[in-house]
């Protein structure tokens with residue numbers, strides 16, 4: 001039906017028809033990259049809300065423990081681990097892009113271990129808070145907001161570790177190689193993001 | 209020679225061959241559960257939304273029958289509270305959003321010349337999360353009655369002290385789960401639109417509906433996560449004893465209002481932007497002109513999306529925030545009327561001097577224009593602080609947002625459904641039934657929601673389950689109920705038309721409306737792979753270029 005007009009045009013006229021300009025190929029991010037970016041944008045909204053809630057209630061408790069009980073030494077160590085894991089995962093992705101499988105495995109495993117150390121540190125910290133300082137999630141507003149904010153972040157770290165373990169398992173089965181570098185890079189984007197969020201949480205909860 | 213090489217490859221896809229006859233229910237169910245095809249998922253979204261529309265409509269009718277007479281005792285106050293909570297929640301989360309996301313799902317890949325959404329399996333997940341979220345919400349009836357705190361669930365009514373049954377937990381869980389589904393749909397739309405357009409289709413050349421879906425998706429990214437956090441906080445409060453909204457222990461009811469409306473206001477734009485897009489597709493085709501001021505319309509869409517993230521507290525004037533805060537939110541809310549006004553005038557300018565064809569899609573689009581204008585004007589009134597303080601929580605507010613959601617979202621969506629039904633099914637809808645549906649809805653709608661404004665002026669608060677005679681409210685409530693009854697056959701006609709036209713309708717052909725966007729280049733219904741050859745695009749109206757090679761659009765854009 002749409003070609004109807006085309007057929008009614010005499011052949012000698014077709015030569016005089018205007019030619020469309022050549023179509024330039026657009027070079028942009030891949031769908032997966034846009035997907036990860038939009039997911040991370042929504043995560044920014046999520047953590048911003050949690051941080052706003054934390055700040056809203058900061059210092060409004062009349063009873064129970066306050067942020068003063070938090071141990072900074074421990075958290076400095078775990079924070080260092082998380083920053084270090086961002087560095088190692090960066091090198092892991094770089095090695096994969098160069099096709100160096102064993103280097104990738106080393107850096108990748110190091111990142112997982114550093115993430116696990118962070119989680120172990122959080123677990124230890126929470127145990128101290130609950131057992132020694134008697135700070136539970138229902139104790140007061142500090143407990144409610146602290147565990148919710150840090151818990152949501154720890155949940156994201158856990159998800160990241162699970163993701164990285166999955167990639168590790170696939171690599172050991174020789175299912176991940178140079179050709180999967182884009183997907184592996186996306187995992188690293190997520191991990192960098194989780195680390196950045198931690199720096200903000202760290203500043204808001206432990207430094208302020 | 210060059211002509212042949214450069215000719216747009218808008219080849220017709222293979223003739224659609226229907227799948228092997230799957231008569232048995234289990235076979236149909238199997239296809240529904242297993243499919244990752246954006247077209248089937250889109251249809252499933254729309255059907256789900258229509259089913260919830262009927263459920264929410266029945267709830268609304270029960271509310272209206274209770275309010276028909278003063279001191280009526282048809283349903284008790286507790287049931288009444290449950291009904292308006294479920295009605296609001298259902299209509300916003302399980303009718304409005306799914307129907308728009310569903311239509312977007314069906315059309316966006318077709319309109320940009322892609323074979324599917326960017327993440328088909330995630331797409332299916334999004335649908336099922338939405339559906340199961342809705343089922344989870346309605347599960348509350350099994351636990352002994354609906355939640356009774358209203359759809360915006362003001363704290364501390366959601367606290368365990370005030371809502372002892374599990375209904376509130378089901379409400380929060382249902383919304384959180386479906387919100388997760390909505391979020392994945394938003395991510396999918398962004399990735400699809402930004403990275404999967406046909407060669408030559410730059411962002412400046414995408415169909416306008418696709419542009420509005422892009423901004424809807426952006427709003428989803430920003431609006432849904434705060435709601436998820438707030439719902440989590442409700443669940444933690446109720447189940448783990450936290451104190452976020454527990455006002456007796458230092459929690460804040462005010463915080464909930466901020467969090468909810470930070471979601472809630474962008475939500476109304478999630479519900480209207482795609483409709484702006486549909487109307488912007490329909491009006492040019494049925495005026496036989498290009499969309500007037502595409503660039504201005506596009507900029508206005510982006511502006512609305514941005515501004516809508518910063519106006520939420522206009523729902524909260526009555527709380528007593530500071531004067532500065534009130535003034536800011538009033539000013540910001542009034543600013544929204546500028547891009548919205550640009551849109552209205554551009555639609556009118558598109559129609560001006562056009563050869564208007566008043567087929568059913570255009571009928572609904574014109575209905576949309578007239579009704580959305582009025583809803584927008586009452587919105588401007590409510591953005592003004594002193595006016596709002598006088599009428600807050602009155603029936604005027606109820607009248608206003610129903611006017612926007614039905615006069616705007618629903619009329620526009622019906623325009624879209626009538627416009628694209630031939631593409632989806634290969635058959636035309638009955639124009640006679642469609643005009644019956646339109647006029648019944650138009651009259652019923654005005655009779656239902658017009659009097660609500662008057663009742664509000666006369667001081668009738670929203671959400672009261674009954675009222676005394678002699679307050680001057682009886683008459684207006686009765687007109688409202690009559691209007692609601694008039695609307696009922698309209699929806700019945702729609703459903704009847706949608707179903708019977710499947711076999712009774714005239715065969716549609718590829719492009720029954722002589723439209724210009726890519727979805728009309730393929731067969732009706734489109735084959736599973738959409739396009740045999742991915743088309744190359746040179747302008748905003750590729751099918752015009754194809755049928756007018758002597759005078760193509762790309763010369764002027």
Ligand SMILES: [Cu+2]
Nearest residue numbers: 473520522523
């Ligand atoms: Cu609003």
